[in-house]
Amino acid sequence: MLPLLNCPSINTAAAVKISTDFLTKYILPLLGIFAVLLIWTAVAGGVREEKTASGFTKKIKTGLIQDLPGPYETWVKTKKYIVQPFAKREELDQGILRFTWYSLIVVAKGYSIALIIGTPIGFMLGLSKVFTRMFDPIIQILRPVSPLAWMPLGVVLFMGAGKHANDLGALFTIAVCSMWPTVLNTAVGVRAVPQDYLNVAKVLKLSKWKTLWKVLVPATLPYMFTGYRLSLGIAWLVIVAVEMLTGRIGIGNFLWNEYNNGLYTSIILSILTIGFVGWALDRLMSLLESRFKSI
Amino acid sequence: MSVKNPKMLELDRLWKTYDTPKGPTTIVKDFNLKLKEGEFATLIGHSGCGKSTVLMMVAGLSDLSQGNMILAGKEASGPGPDRGIVFQSPCLLPWMTAFENVMLGVNQVYFTASKTERRQMAEYYLTIVGLGDAMHKRPSELSQGMRQRVGIARAFALQPKMLLLDEPFGMLDSLTRYELQEVLLELWRRNRITTLMVTHDVDEAIFLSDRVVMMTNGPEAEVGDILNIPFERPRNRKEIMEDPRYYKLREHLITFLNDRSHIRPSREPTFKPSPDMAAELATQDFPVCTMTA
Ligand SMILES: Nc1ncnc2c1ncn2[C@@H]1O[C@H](COP(=O)(O)OP(=O)(O)OP(=O)(O)O)[C@@H](O)[C@H]1O
Ligand SMILES: [Mg+2]
Numbered sequence: 001m002l003p004l005l006n007c008p009s010i011n012t013a014a015a016v017k018i019s020t021d022f023l024t025k026y027i028l029p030l031l032g033i034f035a036v037l038l039i040w041t042a043v044a045g046g047v048r049e050e051k052t053a054s055g056f057t058k059k060i061k062t063g064l065i066q067d068l069p070g071p072y073e074t075w076v077k078t079k080k081y082i083v084q085p086f087a088k089r090e091e092l093d094q095g096i097l098r099f100t101w102y103s104l105i106v107v108a109k110g111y112s113i114a115l116i117i118g119t120p121i122g123f124m125l126g127l128s129k130v131f132t133r134m135f136d137p138i139i140q141i142l143r144p145v146s147p148l149a150w151m152p153l154g155v156v157l158f159m160g161a162g163k164h165a166n167d168l169g170a171l172f173t174i175a176v177c178s179m180w181p182t183v184l185n186t187a188v189g190v191r192a193v194p195q196d197y198l199n200v201a202k203v204l205k206l207s208k209w210k211t212l213w214k215v216l217v218p219a220t221l222p223y224m225f226t227g228y229r230l231s232l233g234i235a236w237l238v239i240v241a242v243e244m245l246t247g248r249i250g251i252g253n254f255l256w257n258e259y260n261n262g263l264y265t266s267i268i269l270s271i272l273t274i275g276f277v278g279w280a281l282d283r284l285m286s287l288l289e290s291r292f293k294s295i
Numbered sequence: 296m297s298v299k300n301p302k303m304l305e306l307d308r309l310w311k312t313y314d315t316p317k318g319p320t321t322i323v324k325d326f327n328l329k330l331k332e333g334e335f336a337t338l339i340g341h342s343g344c345g346k347s348t349v350l351m352m353v354a355g356l357s358d359l360s361q362g363n364m365i366l367a368g369k370e371a372s373g374p375g376p377d378r379g380i381v382f383q384s385p386c387l388l389p390w391m392t393a394f395e396n397v398m399l400g401v402n403q404v405y406f407t408a409s410k411t412e413r414r415q416m417a418e419y420y421l422t423i424v425g426l427g428d429a430m431h432k433r434p435s436e437l438s439q440g441m442r443q444r445v446g447i448a449r450a451f452a453l454q455p456k457m458l459l460l461d462e463p464f465g466m467l468d469s470l471t472r473y474e475l476q477e478v479l480l481e482l483w484r485r486n487r488i489t490t491l492m493v494t495h496d497v498d499e500a501i502f503l504s505d506r507v508v509m510m511t512n513g514p515e516a517e518v519g520d521i522l523n524i525p526f527e528r529p530r531n532r533k534e535i536m537e538d539p540r541y542y543k544l545r546e547h548l549i550t551f552l553n554d555r556s557h558i559r560p561s562r563e564p565t566f567k568p569s570p571d572m573a574a575e576l577a578t579q580d581f582p583v584c585t586m587t588a
Contacts, residue, residue, distance in 0.1 A: 196386040199356055202374045204403045204453075214399065218390040 037071050044070030069265045077265040091249070092257055096273050103239045103250035104277070106167075110174025111235040115228060118179040122186025122227070123216070132187075143180045147173050147238040151245045166246045170239075177238045181230035189223025190216060221292045229285035236278045251277075300332040303367055303489040304353070304457060310361035311348050322348050324515040326362070328508060330457075333487040337500040339548065340510030340519075341555060346493040349510075350461050353491060354380050367456050376404050379450030379488070381463045385442045387434040393445040394430040397421060400453050420448040423485075424478050440471040444478060451482050458483075460492035464499070472496075473532070476503060484529055497548045501541065502532060507548060512555045520551055 045063030052058050061067075069077070078096075080087075085097035124131045125139075154169030154176075161168055197219055201211040243252030251270055258266035309326040312319045323345040330336055338346050351357035353364065355374035364371050366378070387396045397417040405413055421430040424444040434442050443463060450458055463479075464472040476499060483490065494500050500507045501524055511519040522544060526535055535541055 196382070196384070197388060199374070199380075200386055200388065200399075202356065203354070203378070203380055204376050204400050205374070206399075206403060215388065218388070221390075 040068075041070050041072075044068045044073075046070065046073075067264060069268065074265040074268050077263070078269040081266070081269060092254070094254075096251070096254075096269060099249070099251045099254045100273055100277055102248075103243065103252065106170060106242075106248065106250065107174060107232075107235045107239050110171045110238075111178055111232055113171060113175040114179040114231055114235065115182055117175065118182035118227070118231070119186055119224065121179075122183045122224070123190055123212075123220075125183065125187035126190025126220075127216075139180070139183065142176075145177075147177045147241045148245070150176050151242055155246075166248065170242045170246055170248060173242050174235050174238050178231040178235035181234065182224070182227035185223045185227030185230070186220060189220035189227075192223065193219040222289070225285070225289040225292050229282065229289055232281050232285055233278065236274075236281060240274060300367060302329055302365070303332040303334070304328070304330040304491070305363070305365040306349075306353070307363040307365070308361065309349065309352060309359055309364065311345065311352060311357070312360040321360075321515050322513050323352075323517070325517050328518060330489050330491065332489055334506065335483065335487075335490045335504045336492070336506045336508055337504040338491060338493045338508045338510060339495070339497070339500050339552070340516065341512055341552065342495070344510050344513045345516040346510060347461055350459050350491065350493055353457070354378055354459050356380075376400065376453050377456045379453045379455035379458050381443070381446045381450050381458075381460045383462045383465045385434075385446030387442055387445055387449075389434050392431045392433055393421060393426055393437065393441075393448075394418070396434075396445055397430075397449045397452050400449050404453050417448075417452060420452040420482075421445070423482055424448045440467050440475060443467065443475060447475070447479060447482065451486065451488070454486065455488060458488045458490040458492075460490065462493050462495065465495065472499070479503070480530065497545055497552070500548065501544050502530065502535060509548065509551050519555075522547055 043064040045061055045066035045068055048060045048062050050058050050060055063070075081094075081096040085095040086101075087095040088098060121135075125135065150173045151169060154172035155165050156169075157172060158165045158168035193216060197215050198211075201215045206214065239250065240252030240255070242248070243250045244256045247253060251274060255267055255270035255274075258264075258270070306326055306328040309323060310321060311323040312321045326349055328336075338349065340346050348357065352359050355371060355378065371378075387393070388399070391399065394417055397420060398413065401413050401417050405416065408416070418427075418430065421427065424447055426441060426444055426448065429437060429441060434445070437445070443466075447463065450460075460479075464475050467475065480503065490504075492503065504524055507522040507524060508518055509520045509522065510516050524544060525540065526538065
């Protein structure tokens with residue numbers, strides 16, 4: 001874009017084009033954010049102080065949604081979590097990114113398990129009609145089950161592990177819930193491998209193993225990565241629920257504790273953080289995904 | 296190769312029947328053909344008559360409904376690297392370079408050779424087809440014609456008993472097609488692999504092959520006629536075109552195909568113009584379209 005501006009032959013049409021690009025790319029999103037902030041401020045509650053006849057000051061809640069903190073109040077009250085994002089003052093009083101980091105570690109573990117188990121299952125579903133007939137109904141039934149429902153089962157499964165039961169249950173829940181997109185997308189990808197590629201393998205009499213690694217896996221990679229991206233999104237959704245239930249330290253747990261303590265500004269901070277991190281993870285995965293699609 | 300096998304490929308009463316919603320349809324019926332070792336045969340016929348079907352059966356990628364197929368004295372079943380195949384689209388694996396695509400086959404067939412020998416073999420064939428400088432590019436970086444060159448190099452590098460080509464130049468412009476015909480002949484001159492090639496192009500068939508096998512129209516297509524091409528090898532396109540026999544041969548093929556063309560409708564059209572439309576048509580001058588062979 002920029003070199004165009006220095007180009008002497010630039011015409012007005014191009015200039016207009018650049019400015020509309022700039023408008024749609026930066027100005028419109030900013031306008032959207034501004035609009036939401038405005039509505040938020042309008043409906044948020046506040047506190048008005050009033051002197052009573054007996055000389056005491058009385059606090060009176062105002063606003064449409066009295067208990068919803070406004071943007072400014074949120075900023076003031078949560079500043080300490082943001083400006084020192086990695087600080088650790090106390091167990092339950094840490095920087096917001098430090099909490100996020102704890103959650104990310106658990107997500108990474110559970111998500112890895114999901115990929116390690118989900119990818120081969122996807123391949124088997126894609127390759128074998130018998131396997132599909134056998135397990136597809138079970139998968140379709142287990143897939144829509146909420147993480148809140150899996151969590152207790154996870155803990156029960158690892159009861160024998162004593163004090164680690166909660167942690168293992170959390171990993172189990174993340175893995176089970178986030179596995180399905182990987183399983184299903186991989187299976188679709190394997191079924192979509194062009195017959196031409198399989199014919200190459202057949203004509204060359206490639207062994208099963210070679211066909212898998214030289215033909216099937218490379219041909220399925222774009223689908224697998226779509227699955228991986230969706231799975232990561234779900235894993236990140238699940239962690240919040242898991243932390244609320246188990247009390248593991250992390251961003252979801254922070255949110256829940258602060259809610260119980262009546263610090264509603266922290267809820268908003270947590271939601272925004274969870275959203276940003278989820279968005280960043282998704283961007284990261286789609287970068288990877290497009291790399292494999294371009295082959 | 297000391298003694299040439301007079302019967303490299305024997306197709307004995309091949310049938311192919313597909314199950315369609317309207318019941319089983321026999322596409323190919325009683326297809327008989329014998330190829331000598333080192334012979335280059337082309338298969339010509341109208342679109343949809345079943346040429347690819349025959350080729351896929353010979354390749355082992357499609358089952359025979361009935362009949363026998365004997366390759367070099369042995370009953371052939373299922374695909375294998377003893378039959379190199381080139382399709383209309385070259386089916387290269389897009390995540391591998393041209394070199395890796397050829398190596399995939401070479402590694403498979405010459406697993407006893409050393410790694411250097413195998414590399415040299417792949418490089419040799421890629422160089423002959425004119426990809427000496429582009430062999431480490433991915434298919435997406437190559438033109439359609441270059442990809443087809445890789446496909447041909449891959450098939451030859453297997454040094455198969457037979458080469459099966461299904462309209463390998465069908466998607467190329469005529470200049471590239473001429474070029475690739477020469478490339479194919481050059482490879483074939485060095486190593487006379489028995490070849491069966493499907494084509495639509497009468498001139499291509501005459502220029503390349505020893506015999507042209509003409510197929511009747513489907514369903515139930517079979518061998519209609521076989522034409523011997525007497526030109527000496529190595530062949531030169533210009534000399535052949537100037538040879539008086541060339542037009543006789545061409546005439547023969549075109550007559551065969553024209554007699555079986557789909558231009559004449561076999562049934563009365565069901566759509567009839569209304570009187571209004573007919574009147575309107577009559578008042579206007581339309582350019583008359585003529586069909587030329
Ligand atoms: N799997 C199938 N099921 C049913 N009919 C099929 C199937 N495959 C091919 N056919 C039919 O068999 C006939 C021959 O097909 P084939 O592809 O062999 O023709 P072709 O001579 O190679 O034509 P073209 O020159 O257009 O490539 C066609 O009419 C096609 O509709
Ligand atoms: Mg065909």
